[in-house]
Amino acid sequence: MTLQEKNNEEDSPRFRPGDLVTVRVDNPGGHFRTPTYIQGQSGRIEKLCGIFPNPESLAYGGTGLPAQPLYRVEFPQSQVWSDYGGPAKDKIYVDVYQHWLEPLST
Amino acid sequence: MTSNIGNGNDPSQAGHSGHDHAEHPGMAHDEEAGYYAVRARAMESLLVEKGICSPNEIQTMVDRIEARSPADGAKVVARAWSDPAYKSRLLNDPDGALADLGYRMPENSPKLDVVENTESIHYLVVCTLCSCYPRNLLGRPPDWYKSLAYRSRAVVDPRGVMREFGFQVPDSTEVRVLDSTADLRYLVLPRRPDGTEGMSEEQLAELITRDSMIGVSEARSPQTATAS
Incomplete structure (x- = not known):
């Protein structure tokens, strides 16, 4: 596969470690991998995990293309759960595909 | 299956x-x-x-998973505890480090990531959407890992869940829950217990439990291991 072909088959990473993002609220129907408890939450990009075919397409026999960058996103537990009982520094990390993420609007 | x-x-x-x-x-x-x-x-x-x-492909995959168990993960962790260079490789290039010990991950298997528990940071793994688990190294997950109770409570109250596993995490330690919902599988590298200096890799492997590699508990102390 040439580099050009590769670029047509996957979306380029839009975010870098440290970027603040918001997870979109959506219900595309069928199979998706973004847990609802994290939708609408804002977090910080921890790292790019790789670029993977989109499972929402793969699940129904599709090609999964364009492949999506997958990020590990960090959220403070006390932000996600209003009644979280542990220390404020506790965190939760969720792997989220790029098409679910938007830059945090300030 | x-x-x-x-x-x-x-x-x-x-x-x-x-x-x-x-x-x-x-x-x-x-x-x-x-x-x-x-x-x-x-x-x-x-x-x-x-x-x-094909039926053959299905059976090959079933056989491969059935052939693995937490003892395989324990060997990897024991090596990492004993050899700092290996530990560094395991954290930075998990597939390469596993291949060094003869564990070749099959093609198309989900990417493995290894996280290290320390005195200041404790990782715990859950898959809230299903039951994602490093099957190619640890075999099948325990039934509780797939239960709705674990999958929902591990994210909301990880410290409470760990207490039920007999593990009290001090407030000075940051708890990090990893929800493996996508294309990565996580192996926790537990902390090496105190009092294990001079132990062989085989002896160390006896201390490394399945649960400590999921992160719901820590590795056994040599005293506990002797008593059981």
């Missing part, structure tokens, strides 16, 4: 208008099978009929 499909390519069996089990080859003699076994076999039949995979 067992593979007992029979001839899945018989065109006369390919109708999908109804769901009479006798339609699916290999299932007619299975009156004792439970709901999930029947469902798994129906899915296998469909995958084979549609040419997505």
Whole structure:
């Protein structure tokens, strides 16, 4: 596969470690991998995990293309759960595909 | 999951208008099978009929997972505890480090990531959406890992869940829950217990439990291991 072909088959990473993002609220129907408890939450990009075919397409026999960058996103537990009982520094990390993420609007 | 499909390519069996089990080859003699076994076999039949995979491929994957157990993960962790260079490789290039010990991850297997528990940071792994687990190294996950109770409570109250596993995490330690919902699988590298200086890798491996590699508890102390 040439580099050009590769670029047509996957979306380029839009975010870098440290970027603040918001997870979109959506219900595309069928199979998706973004847990609802994290939708609408804002977090910080921890790292790019790789670029993977989109499972929402793969699940129904599709090609999964364009492949999506997958990020590990960090959220403070006390932000996600209003009644979280542990220390404020506790965190939760969720792997989220790029098409679910938007830059945090300030 | 067992593979007992029979001839899945018989065109006369390919109708999908109804769901009479006798339609699916290999299932007619299975009156004792439970709901999930029947469902798994129906899915296998469909995958084979549609040419997505062969019975051999399914059986090969089942055999590969059945051949692995937490003892395999324990060997890897014991090596990492004993050899700082290996530990560094395991954290930075998990597939390469596993291959060093003879564990070659099959093609198309989900990417493995290894996280290290320390005095200041404690990782715990859950898959809230299903039961993602590093099966190619640790074998099948325990039933509780797949339970709705664990999957929902591990994210909301990880410290409470760990207490129920007999592990009290001090408030000075940051708890990090990893929800492996996508294409990565996580292996936790537990902390090496105190009082284990001079122990061989074989002795160390005895201290490394499945639960400590999921992160719901820590490795056993040598005292506990001797007592049990």
